[in-house]
Each structure stands twice: as C-alpha cells, then as structure tokens.
Amino acid sequence: MRGAMSAEVLPLRARGSQPTLAPMLALTAPGMNSVNAVILDRMQSEIPLIPALAGHLISGGGKRMRPMLMVAAAEVCGYQGTRHHKLAAAVEFLHTATLLHDDVVDGSDMRRGKAAANIVFGNPATVLVGDFLFTRAFELMVEDGSLKVLKVFSKASSIIAEGEVDQLTAQRRIETSEEHYLQIIGSKTAALFAAATRIPAIVAEKSEAEEQALDSYGRNLGVAFQLVDDAIDYDSEASESGKDKGDDFREGKMTLPVILAYARGTAEERKFWEEAIAGFRTEDEDLAHAVKLINRHGCVEATRERARLYAQRAIDSLSIFPAGAAREAMCEAVEFAVARRY
Amino acid sequence: MRGAMSAEVLPLRARGSQPTLAPMLALTAPGMNSVNAVILDRMQSEIPLIPALAGHLISGGGKRMRPMLMVAAAEVCGYQGTRHHKLAAAVEFLHTATLLHDDVVDGSDMRRGKAAANIVFGNPATVLVGDFLFTRAFELMVEDGSLKVLKVFSKASSIIAEGEVDQLTAQRRIETSEEHYLQIIGSKTAALFAAATRIPAIVAEKSEAEEQALDSYGRNLGVAFQLVDDAIDYDSEASESGKDKGDDFREGKMTLPVILAYARGTAEERKFWEEAIAGFRTEDEDLAHAVKLINRHGCVEATRERARLYAQRAIDSLSIFPAGAAREAMCEAVEFAVARRY
Numbered sequence: 001m002r003g004a005m006s007a008e009v010l011p012l013r014a015r016g017s018q019p020t021l022a023p024m025l026a027l028t029a030p031g032m033n034s035v036n037a038v039i040l041d042r043m044q045s046e047i048p049l050i051p052a053l054a055g056h057l058i059s060g061g062g063k064r065m066r067p068m069l070m071v072a073a074a075e076v077c078g079y080q081g082t083r084h085h086k087l088a089a090a091v092e093f094l095h096t097a098t099l100l101h102d103d104v105v106d107g108s109d110m111r112r113g114k115a116a117a118n119i120v121f122g123n124p125a126t127v128l129v130g131d132f133l134f135t136r137a138f139e140l141m142v143e144d145g146s147l148k149v150l151k152v153f154s155k156a157s158s159i160i161a162e163g164e165v166d167q168l169t170a171q172r173r174i175e176t177s178e179e180h181y182l183q184i185i186g187s188k189t190a191a192l193f194a195a196a197t198r199i200p201a202i203v204a205e206k207s208e209a210e211e212q213a214l215d216s217y218g219r220n221l222g223v224a225f226q227l228v229d230d231a232i233d234y235d236s237e238a239s240e241s242g243k244d245k246g247d248d249f250r251e252g253k254m255t256l257p258v259i260l261a262y263a264r265g266t267a268e269e270r271k272f273w274e275e276a277i278a279g280f281r282t283e284d285e286d287l288a289h290a291v292k293l294i295n296r297h298g299c300v301e302a303t304r305e306r307a308r309l310y311a312q313r314a315i316d317s318l319s320i321f322p323a324g325a326a327r328e329a330m331c332e333a334v335e336f337a338v339a340r341r342y
Numbered sequence: 343m344r345g346a347m348s349a350e351v352l353p354l355r356a357r358g359s360q361p362t363l364a365p366m367l368a369l370t371a372p373g374m375n376s377v378n379a380v381i382l383d384r385m386q387s388e389i390p391l392i393p394a395l396a397g398h399l400i401s402g403g404g405k406r407m408r409p410m411l412m413v414a415a416a417e418v419c420g421y422q423g424t425r426h427h428k429l430a431a432a433v434e435f436l437h438t439a440t441l442l443h444d445d446v447v448d449g450s451d452m453r454r455g456k457a458a459a460n461i462v463f464g465n466p467a468t469v470l471v472g473d474f475l476f477t478r479a480f481e482l483m484v485e486d487g488s489l490k491v492l493k494v495f496s497k498a499s500s501i502i503a504e505g506e507v508d509q510l511t512a513q514r515r516i517e518t519s520e521e522h523y524l525q526i527i528g529s530k531t532a533a534l535f536a537a538a539t540r541i542p543a544i545v546a547e548k549s550e551a552e553e554q555a556l557d558s559y560g561r562n563l564g565v566a567f568q569l570v571d572d573a574i575d576y577d578s579e580a581s582e583s584g585k586d587k588g589d590d591f592r593e594g595k596m597t598l599p600v601i602l603a604y605a606r607g608t609a610e611e612r613k614f615w616e617e618a619i620a621g622f623r624t625e626d627e628d629l630a631h632a633v634k635l636i637n638r639h640g641c642v643e644a645t646r647e648r649a650r651l652y653a654q655r656a657i658d659s660l661s662i663f664p665a666g667a668a669r670e671a672m673c674e675a676v677e678f679a680v681a682r683r684y
Contacts, residue, residue, distance in 0.1 A: 047508045101473060105466040124447040127469055128506045131443060134473070135500035138480055142496045147487055154484045158477035164470045166389045 019335035024072060027329040031071035032064065034082065038089035039067075042136055053121045053129040057096055060112050066091045066196040069221075072333070073197045073214050075326035076318070079204035083144055087203070090140035091196045093133045094157060098164070098188075100130035105168065106251055148202050156195035163187025167253070174262060174277045176254035182223070185230075190222030197221075213317045217330065220314035225337050227307035230255035234294045237341065246287040252277045256306070258290075260299040269293055304338065311338045361677035366414060369671040373413035374406065376424065380431035381409075384478055395463045395471040399438055402454050408433045408538040411563075414675070415539045415556050417668035418660070421546035425486055429545070432482035433538045435475045436499060440506065440530075442472035447510065448593055490544050498537035505529025509595070516604060516619045518596035524565070527572075532564030539563075555659045559672065562656035567679050569649035572597035576636045579683060588629040594619045598648070600632075602641040611635055646680065653680045 043054045067088035074084045099111065104123045108116040118126040134157075141153050167184045170176045197218030201211040233248045234257045248255050254277065262273045275281050276290060294300060311334045321327050385396045409430035416426045441453065446465045450458040460468040476499075483495050509526045512518045539560030543553040575590045576599045590597050596619065604615045617623050618632060636642060653676045663669050 045504055045507075047504055047511060049507055049511050050504065098473075101469050105469055123465075124510055125507065127443050127447055128503065128510060131440075131476070132500065132503035132507060134476060135496065135503045138496040139500050142489065142492045145489055147484065147489065150484045150492065154477065154480040158474065158481050161470065161474035161477045162387055162389055162392065165387075165391055165467065165474060168466055168470060169389060169391050 019332050019339055021333060021336050023325070023329035024068060024333040024336075027075060027325060028068045028071040031074070031085065031088075032068060034085040035064070035067045035071065035088045035092075038086050038140075039092055042089060042140060043093070043133070045132070049121070049125055050129055050132055053100075053117055053125055054096065054133060056117050056120060057099060057111065058092075060114060062092075062096075062112060064092060065225075066095055066192060069193065069218065069330075069333070070196050070200050072326055072330050073200040073217075074204060076214075076321045076324075076330060077201055077204035077206050077210065079200060081203070083203045084200050086140050087144055087149065087199055088196075090137040090144075090153070091192065091199075093137035093140070094153075094160075095192060097130040097133040097137065098160060100126050100133070102164070104130075105164075106247065108247065146202065149199050152195050152198055152202065156191045159187045159191040163189075163191065170254055172252035172277055172279060173254060174274050176259060178256060178259050181254060181256055181259055185223055185226040186219070189226040190219045193222030193225070194219035209320060213320050216317040217314045220310040220317065221334050221337060224307040224310035224314065224334065227256060227303050227310065228338055228340060231257055231300045231303040231307070232341065233257075234291050235300045235341065236291050236295055246284075249276065249287050249290055250282050252279055256303045257294045257299040260302055261290075261294045261297050264297040264299070265293065307338045311335065361674050361681055363675060363678050365667070365671035366410060366675040366678075369417060369667060370410045370413040373416070373427065373430075374410060376427040377406070377409045377413065377430045377434075380428050380482075381434055384431060384435070384482060385475070387474070391463070391467055392471055392474055395442075395459055395467055396438065396475055398459050398462060399441060399453065400434075402456055404434075404438075404454060406434060407567075408437055408534060411535065411560065411672075411675070412538050412542050414668055414672050415559075416542040416546060418556075418663045418666075418672060419543055419546035419548050419552065421542060423545065425545045426542045428482050429486055429491065429541055430538075432479040432486075432495070433534065433541075435479035435482070436495075436502075437534060439472040439475040439479065440502060440534075442468050442475070444506070446472075447506075448589070450589065488544065491541050494537050494540055494544065498533045501529045501533040505531075505533065512596055514594035514619055514621060515596060516616050518601060520598060520601050523596060523598055523601055527565055527568040528561070531568040532561045535564030535567070536561035551662060555662050558659040559656045562652040562659065563676050563679060566649040566652035566656065566676065569598060569645050569652065570680055570682060573599055573642045573645040573649070574683065575599075576633050577642045577683065578633050578637055588626075591618065591629050591632055592624050594621055598645045599636045599641040602644055603632075603636045603639050606639040606641070607635065649680045653677065 039058060043058060044051050070084050070088040070091060100117055102108070103111055103116040103118045104126050107118070109119060110116055117129075121129075137157075138154075141150055163184055163186070167188055170180060170184060194215045195218070198211055198215040201214045230248065233245060233255065249258075258273065258277070262270060265273060272281070272289065272293070276286060281289075314334045315331045318327050318330060381400060385400060386393050412426050412430040412433060442459055444450070445453055445458040445460045446468050449460070451461060452458055459471075463471075479499075480496075483492055505526055505528070509530055512522060512526060536557045537560070540553055540557040543556045572590065575587065575597065591600075600615065600619070604612055607615060614623070614631065614635070618628060656676045657673050660669050660672055
C-alpha cells in the first residue's frame with residue numbers, strides 16, 4: 001500500500017537533531033484526559049484488591065503509549081467522535097493484563113522503576129487481577145458494539161497470547177533464529193500496536209487502504225519499539241530502564257543482540273553464550289562479559305539499525321494521510337521511539 | 343418468572359431412586375460430537391506447547407458439563423441450528439482457562455485424577471496457555487457475531503474474574519460469612535453456568551422470559567453444584583474426587599461446611615478452626631479432625647440440604663418450557679448433580 005497513493009517520501013530525521021515526544025503529547029493531551037478517566041473509572045470494583053493491584057501498575061508511570069497512538073490515529077483520520085476513548089482504555093487494560101502475567105511468568109522484581117505487582121501482591125493475586133483486566137477490556141470493546149473492531153481486537157489478543165507462549169518455548173534455546181525472534185515480537189508486541197492504530201480507522205469509517213496503512217504504522221512501530229527495548233538491555237551507554245537491567249540475560253531470552261553476538265562470535269564466545277542462555281552464567285560478571293561481547297560485535301548498533309528500518313516503514317505508511325500536526329507528531333514519535341536510550 | 347406461566351410443579355425425585363446422567367448424555371450425544379470437533383479444532387496452534395498443555399486438561403476426563411447443558415438448553419428451546427456448537431466450545435475454553443489459572447493460584451497437585459498442568463508444564467506455561475484459551479474463547483464468540491451473546495459472555499467472564507479475586511481475598515479469613523461465600527460461588531461458578539444456559543435461548547430467539555428462565559436454571563444449578571463440590575471435600579462417605587481431598591482445608595478456603603462448623607462449634611473447636619484456616623494445622627490428622635468436627639455438627643448434610651434448595655429452584659425455572667425429553671433430562675441432571683458423592 002505504501003507509496004501507492006502518494007509519491008511523497010517522509011525521511012527519518014537527520015542524524016544529530018533530537019526527536020521528542022512533545023508534539024505527540026500536545027496532540028493527544030485532550031483525548032488522553034478522556035481515556036484516563038475511562039481507565040480510572042473502569043478499573044474499579046467492589047473487591048478492593050482489584051483497583052489496588054491494577055492501580056499499582058496503571059498509575060505507576062506507564063507511558064500509555066498505545067492509547068496515545070490511538071488518539072493520534074483518530075486525529076490523523078479526522079475523527080470527531082469519542083468512541084476511541086473507551087476502546088483505548090480497553091487496549092491499555094489488555095496491555096496491562098499481559099504485563100502482569102509477564103511479571104509472574106518471568107518472576108520479575110521490578111517494573112516501571114518500582115517493585116513489580118507480583119512482588120507486592122503475590123503471584124496468585126497478580127494472575128487473577130490480570131484476568132480481570134482482560135475481561136474488562138473485552139467488556140469495553142463489546143460495549144462499543146462494533147463487530148469489526150471486536151474481530152480485530154480478539155484476533156490480536158489471541159496472536160499476543162500465542163506469541164507469549166512462543167517466547168516461552170524459545171527461552172533458553174540458543175538455536176533460536178532471527179526469523180523466529182521477529183515472529184515472536186511481531187506477535188507479542190507488534191500485533192497490539194497494529195490493532196491499536198487500526199481501530200481508530202475503523203471507527204472513523206476510513207477506507208480499507210487507510211485501515212491497512214494505520215495497521216502497518218502500528219505493526220512496524222511495534223517491531224521497532226521492541227527491537228530498541230531489547231537493545232537497551234545490553235546497551236552499556238543506556239541509562240537504567242524501568243526494569244532490572246540484565247533481566248533478559250538471566251532469563252535466557254534469545255533477543256536479537258544475543259542472536260547476533262552468537263552468530264558473530266568466536267568458538268569460545270559461542271561456548272559462553274551456550275552456557276549463559278542455558279542458565280549457568282547468571283553472575284554480575286557474566287552479564288558484564290555478555291555486554292562486552294555484544295558491543296565488541298556491534299550488536300546493539302545492529303539491532304538499532306534494524307529498528308530504524310521498521311521505523312522508516314512505519315513512517316512511510318502514513319504518506320497516504322494528509323500532512324499536518326497529527327501526521328507530523330506520529331512520525332516524530334516513531335523517531336523518538338528508535339532514538340531513545342532508556 | 344417461575345410459576346408465572348404454568349401451575350405445574352416439578353418435584354425433586356423421591357428419596358431412594360437414583361438419578362443418573364444417562365438421559366442427559368443420550369439427549370446431547372449428537373450435539374456434543376459437533377462441540378468436541380470444534381474444541382479439538384480450535385485448541386490447535388502452530389506453537390506445539392499450546393495443544394499439548396490445553397489437551398492435557400481438555401482431553402483429561404473433563405465432563406464438558408457446560409457445553410452439554412448448552413446443547414440441552416438449545417434442545418429445550420427447540421433450536422434447530424448449529425450456532426451453539428461453536429459457542430459451547432467457547433464456554434468450555436473459558437472454563438478451562440479458569441481451571442488452569444486456578445491450579446497455578448492454588449499450587450494444585452492434581453486435577454481430574456491426574457497431575458495438574460502446572461505440575462507437568464510449570465506455572466509460566468500454564469498461565470500463558472490459559473490466556474490463550476481465554477482469547478480463543480472470545481474469538482469464537484466474536485465469530486458467531488451476536489452482540490447480545492457477546493454482552494452476556496463478556497459480562498459473565500468479568501464477574502468470574504472478580505469472583506476469583508474475591509475468593510482469594512476471603513482465603514484464610516475465618517470471619518467469612520455464609521452470605522459472602524454465596525456471593526463468591528455465585529460469581530466464580532454460577533455466572534458461567536447461567537451464561538451457558540442463557541446463550542442458547544438468545545441464539546434460538548426465544549422470549550425474554552425464556553432467556554431468564556434458562557439463566558435461572560444455570561445459575562441455581564451452578565450454586566448447587568458448587569455447594570456439593572465443597573461438601574464432598576469433607577464428606578467422610580464420599581469416594582475420592584479428581585482433586586486431592588483436603589485441598590480446600592489446606593488452602594484455608596472458607597467453604598460452607600467450614601463456615602457452618604465454625605458457627606456451630608464449641609469454643610475449643612472454634613480455636614481449632616481459627617488455627618487451621620490461618621494455616622497452622624495442615625497435617626493429615628488435622629484434616630481428619632476437621633472432617634470429624636464437620637460431621638459431628640451435620641455440616642456436610644446441611645450444605646447438601648442447601649444445595650437441594652437451589653436444585654429445586656433450577657428445576658422450577660424450567661416449568662415454562664414444554665414437557666418432553668429435553669426438559670426431563672435437564673431436571674434429572676440437576677438431581678444427579680446434587681445427589682452425587684464424588
């Protein structure tokens with residue numbers, strides 16, 4: 001679809017200038033007030049543990065990236081209504097549910113810079129409140145009443161769940177290929193971004209081409225975002241992220257920096273990776289060694305380079321939409337996502 | 343609604359005769375073949391762990407009670423179509439997802455007479471495959487395409503999730519009242535039974551009265567079923583159930599037999615219960631003592647007596663439907679559910 005309706009080329013910002021989220025934040029501020037009101041209203045329950053645990057994560061420094069992208073996508077579609085506010089809350093609830101279950105599955109200690117919900121409330125409550133948010137997400141989608149939206153959302157949720165299981169299966173398996181890794185992040189991360197940005201086009205009754213363009217924007221941004229996330233976990237120059245640095249390493253996750261370092265490594269280095277991914281090298285000095293190997297072979301930069309390719313695709317997808325503040329903000333948000341170091 | 347459209351009284355079977363599931367099994371056999379085909383087809387995935395883990399539970403001796411009730415409810419509505427087969431598979435997937443998460447939450451060892459999925463596959467895989475079945479349930483519901491059905495189903499799923507959290511909150515709390523207990527089982531168990539039996543009435547385009555009648559049938563049967571389940575865990579005359587006997591006791595679950603034994607107990611007995619529910623009495627001899635106290639005060643029989651009240655309500659709900667094999671089978675299934683000792 002890209003380029004079919006426009007010859008315009010939207011280049012990635014020139015090296016040196018600093019993309020920011022400011023235009024996106026300004027564009028979406030009014031819409032996000034409404035979305036946040038729905039989120040706060042609909043995470044309530046007569047069972048006090050539910051808002052307590054959900055609020056721990058939801059109020060806990062989340063960027064609300066997916067709802068923000070939905071508000072921006074509604075803008076770029078020229079949508080004047082408010083249906084997407086409830087739908088954006090639903091997407092955030094689904095995302096929050098997956099984070100809660102991820103933290104149980106990974107035994108995480110930290111999330112968004114503070115103790116993870118499973119640490120504060122225990123695994124049982126975290127699993128069950130995750131389930132609750134999941135059902136609440138579907139309730140909100142059903143309330144909206146569009147079967148077309150429901151199809152996109154339920155399909156995405158099922159792909160995410162499959163991707164999570166696929167990731168678990170690939171864990172501690174040194175033979176995981178780059179292709180398999182891309183498939184995993186396409187499912188576990190990019191599918192929800194794609195649904196999030198596609199749904200406003202459906203609500204705004206835009207053409208199939210515009211729906212697909214926004215799907216492509218979200219999907220490619222999602223892949224780029226996850227690639228950068230995975231790069232940061234091994235980036236010696238990156239500041240602390242919200243999660244514990246080295247989590248991926250200790251959990252034996254086969255992310256792209258490791259896949260590349262293993263492919264590019266010497267026999268001795270490969271032996272190290274085999275032991276590390278199998279779970280026999282979990283000390284701080286092992287992590288430091290891993291970071292050294294990954295940087296020796298330029299694997300953080302190579303991962304970021306791939307992220308920039310997907311970012312360019314995301315930006316190109318928007319060329320069928322009219323130029324203006326919404327499209328500009330969505331492009332700069334992509335640039336921001338791939339340039340970030342935290 | 344009961345009795346409004348008919349003066350007929352459908353009594354519980356006289357003491358002494360043995361109700362069986364045979365009429366229900368005969369009535370639903372053809373429909374269940376189709377439901378089972380959907381279940382097997384839709385639990386597939388390219389990620390081998392998904393059918394392996396889901397199949398462990400789904401093929402593992404489940405009674406498929408909810409799908410069976412849906413097929414029977416479709417019959418009593420005179421429904422000639424096949425839409426309820428897919429919807430019944432969706433209900434079974436949702437139920438299976440909750441069982442998988444329950445087993446993780448409770449740290450169960452056994453389920454349906456064999457090792458629980460969390461023991462065989464680990465907690466992470468069990469949580470994530472539960473999520474997958476959950477999303478697949480919604481996909482099937484969305485495929486059917488009825489917003490009215492989706493509303494009933496999504497509302498029920500959210501009530502179930504709330505009930506599960508509520509149960510967790512009540513665990514190890516000796517002060518849990520009978521009323522609170524009834525609310526918990528109304529949510530965690532009866533809500534899905536009610537949705538299951540209501541949905542065929544919607545699909546068959548029956549009147550609101552008939553929808554409500556089948557909702558009431560499922561809801562009351564669900565409460566009765568759970569009461570009997572909870573009684574059996576302390577019934578010295580009951581044969582082994584599929585789960586470990588004494589699980590409820592060791593987990594500090596405040597089920598009705600315990601609530602009654604605590605209310606009826608001496609000061610010394612109450613002290614025992616306080617220690618046991620708090621988790622300080624988990625030996626086999628403690629369980630034996632608990633069973634003795636519960637039976638001394640007739641609490642298994644009192645729990646069963648309450649179950650019979652709900653069972654009678656379930657049966658009465660059906661009086662607006664025409665007499666015939668379907669209604670007879672649904673009545674006898676209720677009697678069977680409350681009379682069972684395993």
